[in-house]
Amino acid sequence: MTNILAEQLNSITKLSEEEVLSIEESFPIKTFKKGAILLQPGKVARDSYLVIKGCIRKYTLEDGDENTLDFFIEGDSAADFNSLSSNKPSIFYFVCSEETNVAVLNAEKEAMLYKKYPRFETICRVEFEKMMGEKIAGIERFNALSPEKKYLDLLKNKPKLIKRVPQYQLASYLGIKPETLSRIRKRITQK
Amino acid sequence: MTNILAEQLNSITKLSEEEVLSIEESFPIKTFKKGAILLQPGKVARDSYLVIKGCIRKYTLEDGDENTLDFFIEGDSAADFNSLSSNKPSIFYFVCSEETNVAVLNAEKEAMLYKKYPRFETICRVEFEKMMGEKIAGIERFNALSPEKKYLDLLKNKPKLIKRVPQYQLASYLGIKPETLSRIRKRITQK
Numbered sequence: 342m343t344n345i346l347a348e349q350l351n352s353i354t355k356l357s358e359e360e361v362l363s364i365e366e367s368f369p370i371k372t373f374k375k376g377a378i379l380l381q382p383g384k385v386a387r388d389s390y391l392v393i394k395g396c397i398r399k400y401t402l403e404d405g406d407e408n409t410l411d412f413f414i415e416g417d418s419a420a421d422f423n424s425l426s427s428n429k430p431s432i433f434y435f436v437c438s439e440e441t442n443v444a445v446l447n448a449e450k451e452a453m454l455y456k457k458y459p460r461f462e463t464i465c466r467v468e469f470e471k472m473m474g475e476k477i478a479g480i481e482r483f484n485a486l487s488p489e490k491k492y493l494d495l496l497k498n499k500p501k502l503i504k505r506v507p508q509y510q511l512a513s514y515l516g517i518k519p520e521t522l523s524r525i526r527k528r529i530t531q532k
Numbered sequence: 533m534t535n536i537l538a539e540q541l542n543s544i545t546k547l548s549e550e551e552v553l554s555i556e557e558s559f560p561i562k563t564f565k566k567g568a569i570l571l572q573p574g575k576v577a578r579d580s581y582l583v584i585k586g587c588i589r590k591y592t593l594e595d596g597d598e599n600t601l602d603f604f605i606e607g608d609s610a611a612d613f614n615s616l617s618s619n620k621p622s623i624f625y626f627v628c629s630e631e632t633n634v635a636v637l638n639a640e641k642e643a644m645l646y647k648k649y650p651r652f653e654t655i656c657r658v659e660f661e662k663m664m665g666e667k668i669a670g671i672e673r674f675n676a677l678s679p680e681k682k683y684l685d686l687l688k689n690k691p692k693l694i695k696r697v698p699q700y701q702l703a704s705y706l707g708i709k710p711e712t713l714s715r716i717r718k719r720i721t722q723k
Contacts, residue, residue: 422665423665425661426665455654459653467617469664471614474613474615476668477664477668
């Protein structure tokens with residue numbers, strides 16, 4: 342089994358060879374270069390992305406300033422579900438922060454797969470609910486923290502991210518200026 | 533059609549009488565008194581709630597302090613999807629801020645309904661994705677605002693909420709002390 346999605350589904354329900362093949366054909370693995378734009382404001386999302394290796398950043402541009410909303414690394418699903426399911430133009434950028442290897446989940450192919458194998462729809466619906474529950478709880482928890490506590494939280498829970506992402510992007514994710522982030526880092530190192 | 537869920541589904545796909553009856557039987561309408569606890573930390577969620585009339589508040593207790601994370605009013609779905617779909621104990625309180633009339637969506641009954649009418653599963657999956665996309669974008673947008681801008685945002689987008697909810701709960705939702713909220717209100721009235 343070469344496909345990460347087939348592996349994930351197989352860990353929940355035993356798959357036949359034919360099913361594995363269907364999944365592998367429906368959701369190809371692709372590599373995007375650093376800086377590749379997966380989605381941008383005004384475009385309607387058609388795909389979501391399961392990150393196998395790499396990093397995708399979600400942000401908005403407001404008066405020329407980037408406002409970083411999320412980073413998606415190994416194992417994360419990156420998508421604008423609002424645009425995907427309502428066919429509305431996105432308001433977000435989804436851009437690869439580094440060379441990124443993903444499984445591409447096209448919405449139409451997903452619907453076709455569910456039609457062919459209805460039990461996949463049930464499994465994926467429940468998994469999606471779980472993922473969204475965790476996501477919302479994670480955002481609420483993170484947002485309630487001070488910038489310094491947010492940084493400590495990332496150090497603890499996403500240490501990989503801190504090392505890989507440019508400082509100005511990390512600062513924008515924490516809602517602070519890069520200078521403030523430098524001061525926080527210095528303070529923490531001295532402790 | 534007396535059931536709000538049957539009405540919503542019927543607006544997307546024409547329902548037969550038998551289907552309407554199934555939905556009405558599966559998801560009863562209930563009224564909870566002000567202060568009724570729908571979910572609390574340590575309990576596993578079994579139901580989600582579609583608010584017909586009233587208000588449900590989601591909060592955590594941290595060192596005796598209430599941290600208000602969300603309010604659900606008419607048309608909103610209140611649920612801990614993380615607890616619901618992974619059978620993990622919740623970390624949240626969901627409590628009725630006033631007498632609240634809801635459609636109760638029990639997870640097992642939902643699964644049974646989808647088994648009987650697979651097209652409902654597809655419709656509800658897509659609607660859920662849309663709802664979650666909007667929810668996450670809403671939380672991200674709201675959290676990026678200053679407390680004063682958050683208050684102005686609520687005044688504009690959820691004017692009903694401001695009138696109905698006790699000031700200390702509203703202040704906790706904005707992440708500020710009740711005194712600070714009073715100052716913000718005074719400043720806005722004077723403008």
